[in-house]
Amino acid sequence: MKTNLLSVALSFASIVAIAQKKEIKDAGKAVEKGNYSEAKSFLDQAKPMLSEAKDSYKADFYLFKGQAYLGTGENIALEDLMTASEAFKQAQEMGSAEAADGLAAVTNSLVQSAINDQNEQKFEEASKKLYAGYQINTKDTLYLYFAASNAINAKNYDTALDYYSQLKDLKYTGVETQYFAVNKETGEEEMMNKNQRDLMIKSGSYIKPEDRTTESRAGEIAKNIALIYIQEGKNDKAIEAMNDAKAANPGDLTLLQSEANIYYQMGDKAKYKEIMEDIVSKDAKNPTLYYNLGVTAYEMGDTQAAIDYYKKALELDPKMSEARLNIAAAILGKESSIVEEMNGLGMSKADTKKYDELAAERKQVYNDALPYLAQVIENDPENKEAIRTSMNIYYQLGENDKAEAMKARIAELEK
Template identity: 30%
Template structure:
């Protein structure tokens, strides 16, 4: 008996600690994944990579510990109810089959570069679902996860509010519009995350007894709503509204005594709080966005009113156009083949779809991109996983929902409100999923909520647990299989993440022109992940840079050979086939010039790859641009060049390169009216394009309309008084009109004097330069650039106090003027005022934390202070 007792104690000890560590890894992952956004990865568009890495590594450790735990002491597995478990296992099988028979196994297994949502990642969502169900044994433990979700939401909201109020310099540098992303990488996924967690926060506001805690949750709910509005994500707004309506309808239906006096007050406070938040956001929007057009425009009112319009088929609705165009893909590649069962394979939609892309969809983005997913959760399962995947997923949804409704009353009255919040968050994911797909953090939370829903029944209804006895051999099998999967996943994920760091720094070197360093770092990335298309693409561009910058012919040839050696790697797993082939074509075309135009076979290869790019996407503009350039210069085939230019204009009627080529051909043929139409179309898009204005002036001159020609040319001179061709033609026109003296009346502006001032500065005539800059300032009195130039001249004359005054004036008008911060710092250093110099450089670094000049100045100040 003592031996048995000792063994039981030992097993109890092991059970406790194995469960504790699995629990901890899952808790840590749910906390970290939504907020993972390492600054050293530079850009917000790759936020999925650290998130996916965390999922695979932390769940890998959790799975490894669980497998050892099962082998050591578990004699049975506890699974959710049979119908739920069966549906989830069937969905997993659909993933396995579609990955095995994929049109590109590598992409389907590991995922495309940006998303990485292949089988390896998705497998761990199934693991998370079952592990959570296994390790949580009471409501206290379940609430640890809920409070972790709330803490994560606080951090997400914090960064969202910083971005909303433009208090985050990093985000200000990468933003292209007024939508905010917090830590989720994209506004749509920020909204997707919030609509899942907000119903749970709402439930806890009613649930908690502590009033201080209730107020904090209330503030968190309203902060989340403010951030949700700032995402400008219409799908999440609809999901949130639908979820809230379902929530209260369900409460009225199932919880008759819910609306006590206290809960009525809470509900009224919530309604008033939401209304107040909308008002705060409306004021914010007008002050920070609508009045500041440089950050991009979105309007709460316009976005809300356009929700219904988004269901119409127009050029401005890429989702609808994608769904429509994919019908042909479905009919051609899926419907009449075995792929109707298992689909095209996860993460392969992009290259399978582009041959079926319509002109309407191409026109939406000017022929320079295409969707990599269907933007509908159900279609995003149907196309890669076929009917087996879609039907099994629907089976999961129906079985979970119907089981929840049927057994709702089995949950204790006190905990039903928490269950309802969880269920509504789960439903909200699916509602927004009608116009979006999930990514790392949102899929994680969806499967987490699915497991939580089942946990309520596990804790309240023990007979719902599906208990499976496992033999020793099966435990050994579990240990071997899951140990291999865990170790492989941890190893490959950390390896890929390391490769990503090399790649990002390689891109930095490439963008800054340090191509030698870029090549070295990118080659290291490729050693770690040789199958990745993006890495080969970057290194090919780097070798082109080496060829372009080298003078030695041997170095050029070596760079060409190394660049060419990466072409197979680029094309093997490319998910944007048209753009990949375009890059190869551009590589050969540029190499032809860099190597002295000696090998004609290079230009022929370039043409072949560029044509091949158009077989994958006949509306892809980049290869057309390269072919147009090639036909108009290297191959000198005007007929083909004109054909290519017209193809570009079919996709993008305002394409400058193509439009100018066609207009020039018409001009040479004497078809001035047709040339005029094209230039006028370009001018309607950009009324201040001086080259288009000049060309229109020339055309009007040829048409004999001298007054109109004069009008256009004067506009050119107003934009650029140094535009010599326009000045010369104006002289000719005035001579023909007998108005030679009128050339003297051409109005001057600040640009003329700035140009003369810069010439004087470069010639070290600083006093004369100041005179020119001050004349420029009389034309443009609010120009911080001119003020900075005056300060620079005074600095060179050793008039530091006066220089400081001008630099400060420039910064008053433009708070993020980095050059002025540098100049002001220099002036303070020259005066010996290191305190002011340090304050100035620190202020500048807030706006430009990566500016090399400011960082060097900061180091210099620190050295001077040490001396």
């Protein structure tokens, strides 16, 4: 009697196994046809007896589950993509050779969806998807970096701090070597991977190979950690974060620049200037440093120092339009005190004389600023700010023909 019962039990188990195998195969066929909902239904039917199945069937089950939840990879919910990711990982553990491709497809879908979210300014959603991409493969630290950046844009500072802290613990710098060469046919420089670049050079279709190392992101990460602390009113922690970063990356000028920015954000412009001058002494050929010093000097009320810094920036980079615009702005900034003094004068003979002297000073301010604006317009004919400022100056000087010419240029640009 017992033998008969065992025989019946074994027969039943065999029937269940056969049915389960069929459902898994049917799920695979449904995936091939793009019937993902149907595939999920077959997999749900097969799931209750999965623990009894052979590893090969389990591998197929999880592979098909990953494929069913991934679908086409377009407009797929984050939850479904994560379900697909976990399924592919389980399939990989069971020996599926196709699971790695599935994981790569999930990552691509997450990243592309995150890019779409960024373009639509859905920064929180983009951050979640990029972090999910990082979790699939923790070697892809670039996704963690961009997840943090999007969290900042979403003003989700606690999440951003968490992600940046992870990057800091990982000693992430983002430094990489990029490979360039010039296409002989187009004359354009192109970036490609090293093997491809080297092959193109050997073929003779590309010339002028060049390797470039990207700047470290350690300073930016430390700066953003510090800025979050400042946002939270924790200035001591902000300074501590910068000191830790400098200790870990001695000689990194981007960190010093970030430290200077932190003091600037805290309102300590004197400390900002001190650090910036220290950086300049270590990198005296960097025009951006002089430009930034000019900005700070102007905000601190030292107009002449600001102009001198901008001029130094222009010596190093004659095409820096921002520096010329700021020189013009600094010169024109003198006008307000002149006008204020003019408005305070009376009708006496002495006051009339003083008024004429001030009017001449005001005219000189305009004439001093115009050459810088003219150079900006020559280098950048579509710079509406420079054109509009020049137009206003010409009207003030009574040079209406020139003013109208500038007005016409603005109208043309705004068509």
